[in-house]
Amino acid sequence: xxxxxxFDNIVKKRSFLCVGLDTETEKxxxxxxxxxxxxxxxxxxxxxxxxxxxxxxxxxxxxxESAGPAGWTALEKTVKYIRKEYPDxxxxxxxxxxxxGNTSKMYAKEFFENMAFDAVTxxxxxxxxxxxxxxxxxxxxxxxxxxTSNKGAGDFQYHNxxxxxxxxxxxxxxxxxxxxxxxxxxxxxxxAEMLKDIRQIAPDHFLLVPGVGAQGGSLxxxxxxxxxxxxxxxxxxxxxxxxxxxxxxxDKAAGEKARELQQEMEVYLSERKLI
Amino acid sequence: xxxxxxFDNIVKKRSFLCVGLDTETEKxxxxxxxxxxxxxxxxxxxxxxxxxxxxxxxxxxxxxESAGPAGWTALEKTVKYIRKEYPDxxxxxxxxxxxxGNTSKMYAKEFFENMAFDAVTxxxxxxxxxxxxxxxxxxxxxxxxxxTSNKGAGDFQYHNxxxxxxxxxxxxxxxxxxxxxxxxxxxxxxxAEMLKDIRQIAPDHFLLVPGVGAQGGSLxxxxxxxxxxxxxxxxxxxxxxxxxxxxxxxDKAAGEKARELQQEMEVYLSERKLI
Numbered sequence: 001x002x003x004x005x006x007f008d009n010i011v012k013k014r015s016f017l018c019v020g021l022d023t024e025t026e027k028x029x030x031x032x033x034x035x036x037x038x039x040x041x042x043x044x045x046x047x048x049x050x051x052x053x054x055x056x057x058x059x060x061x062x063x064x065e066s067a068g069p070a071g072w073t074a075l076e077k078t079v080k081y082i083r084k085e086y087p088d089x090x091x092x093x094x095x096x097x098x099x100x101g102n103t104s105k106m107y108a109k110e111f112f113e114n115m116a117f118d119a120v121t122x123x124x125x126x127x128x129x130x131x132x133x134x135x136x137x138x139x140x141x142x143x144x145x146x147x148t149s150n151k152g153a154g155d156f157q158y159h160n161x162x163x164x165x166x167x168x169x170x171x172x173x174x175x176x177x178x179x180x181x182x183x184x185x186x187x188x189x190x191x192a193e194m195l196k197d198i199r200q201i202a203p204d205h206f207l208l209v210p211g212v213g214a215q216g217g218s219l220x221x222x223x224x225x226x227x228x229x230x231x232x233x234x235x236x237x238x239x240x241x242x243x244x245x246x247x248x249x250x251d252k253a254a255g256e257k258a259r260e261l262q263q264e265m266e267v268y269l270s271e272r273k274l275i
Numbered sequence: 276x277x278x279x280x281x282f283d284n285i286v287k288k289r290s291f292l293c294v295g296l297d298t299e300t301e302k303x304x305x306x307x308x309x310x311x312x313x314x315x316x317x318x319x320x321x322x323x324x325x326x327x328x329x330x331x332x333x334x335x336x337x338x339x340e341s342a343g344p345a346g347w348t349a350l351e352k353t354v355k356y357i358r359k360e361y362p363d364x365x366x367x368x369x370x371x372x373x374x375x376g377n378t379s380k381m382y383a384k385e386f387f388e389n390m391a392f393d394a395v396t397x398x399x400x401x402x403x404x405x406x407x408x409x410x411x412x413x414x415x416x417x418x419x420x421x422x423t424s425n426k427g428a429g430d431f432q433y434h435n436x437x438x439x440x441x442x443x444x445x446x447x448x449x450x451x452x453x454x455x456x457x458x459x460x461x462x463x464x465x466x467a468e469m470l471k472d473i474r475q476i477a478p479d480h481f482l483l484v485p486g487v488g489a490q491g492g493s494l495x496x497x498x499x500x501x502x503x504x505x506x507x508x509x510x511x512x513x514x515x516x517x518x519x520x521x522x523x524x525x526d527k528a529a530g531e532k533a534r535e536l537q538q539e540m541e542v543y544l545s546e547r548k549l550i
Contacts, residue, residue: 024381060374062385063381065381066385066389069347069348076343097337099369100425101426103297103337106299107337107341110337110340123373124400125398125423125431125432126398126420126423126428127428127429127430127432129426130425130427148401150375150376151376152406155399155402156402156444160436161436169434170431173430
């Protein structure tokens with residue numbers, strides 16, 4: 001999917017919501033646990049209940065890997081299900097990969113060819129040749145970690161050379177490797193005030209913003225500093241949506257949480273005259 | 276495995292060789308490709324042929340992931356095989372993971388509990404809480420990327436704040452999170468001259484050194500600057516060993532390459548009076 005198609009979907013759904021499918025086996029409602037593939041069954045119901053309000057889905061690969069080969073199968077089935085039922089959704093493998101060139105190439109093959117993801121999150125520490133293998137596919141994306149939402153973000157991301165912080169260098173240098181049709185950036189919602197600075201360096205790129213909800217970030221702040229004239233934001237919520245309730249109504253509760261976020265997003269999109 | 280046991284094995288085998296199991300399906304000898312599990316069959320033969328000369332094995336997870344659920348099964352079988360047949364080997368998941376705390380915890384669970392790896396390579400970009408979940412297991416290790424062997428290493432790892440480069444900051448800061456019995460560091464052999472500097476900051480830690488062989492690093496240089504009084508090195512060779520030959524004798528050729536490296540290592544260990 002290219003950025004125009006993504007923007008069209010945002011306008012159509014009046015939403016820039018990404019639903020994080022961080023499906024922890026232990027947290028799946030009890031009545032689903034004796035099904036043949038509880039992870040997939042859970043995801044399917046979550047997707048069906050939230051799809052009206054979301055433009056993107058983001059399984060965090062860790063939660064599937066930790067369930068072994070069955071977890072991988074559930075991940076593959078989830079991607080296939082979305083592709084078949086809702087072909088206009090943007091699907092992100094939150095994998096935070098990054099390795100020497102020939103190895104990153106294997107990861108790109110896995111996520112883009114074997115599974116039909118649109119994008120993969122990539123850790124930038126190893127530099128150019130660890131990222132470029134993800135940029136050689138048409139309409140596929142690398143989403144680089146820039147400023148993350150966790151506490152440890154401060155340990156290295158602010159390392160400051162002559163007034164340029166590491167995360168700013170990642171933004172600047174990586175723009176030489178690709179463009180705003182194959183690179184996005186991860187910026188945690190818990191650093192919303194930094195979005196102003198980031199929009200100076202990368203005015204046109206899409207930003208993937210995790211940390212709204214369970215991690216405490218504010219959608220209002222993120223939208224204020226992050227929206228550009230093609231929206232330019234995908235705001236993710238994971239636990240706040242998918243584990244809103246663990247009864248037989250978990251999917252309805254998830255849909256309700258997604259709808260709340262969508263309605264707030266609609267206000268901000270409308271204020272900016274994007275819809 | 277703790278560092279004393281690892282050192283004992285190094286002394287016993289007169290080797291600090293790690294064999295990288297970067298098993299690309301396409302490069303497996305033809306006659307193995309119609310077996311039920313070609314990746315595992317290949318690994319098994321490589322391990323049997325090289326185990327006399329090696330103390331550690333390091334599957335790069337990318338190569339297994341890219342083969343889908345069957346790849347994961349092959350990885351699990353490989354680890355189980357090593358654990359059963361050669362219990363004193365050190366097994367590293369070269370996964371370069373790293374995510375927010377609750378997610379890194381899932382990766383740690385996968386590699387340390389579900390599969391019995393001794394160590395996981397971790398990308399440090401997200402800081403402390405992305406690393407500490409790997410440090411809470413007895414006799415298990417996080418191996419942090421510090422200075423990598425690829426071309427892109429220069430893009431961010433040398434980012435310089437008041438004379439402290441990013442890779443040096445990773446070395447210094449991370450030592451507060453753990454100790455030399457649960458943290459190792461990745462330092463590419465192609466940066467052997469930097470090992471002198473690294474040994475100033477981390478004199479006692481084990482260093483995992485990839486890049487000897489196909490990537491052009493020199494074992495002599497690495498040993499000169501990297502060896503400490505408990506060896507402190509695991510030097511990895513992947514393609515140079517496992518794909519030395521693709522005939523019916525591929526395993527013998529691999530064994531021969533591993534033996535050459537072991538014999539050179541024996542000289543350096545002996546010069547330092549470590550054996």
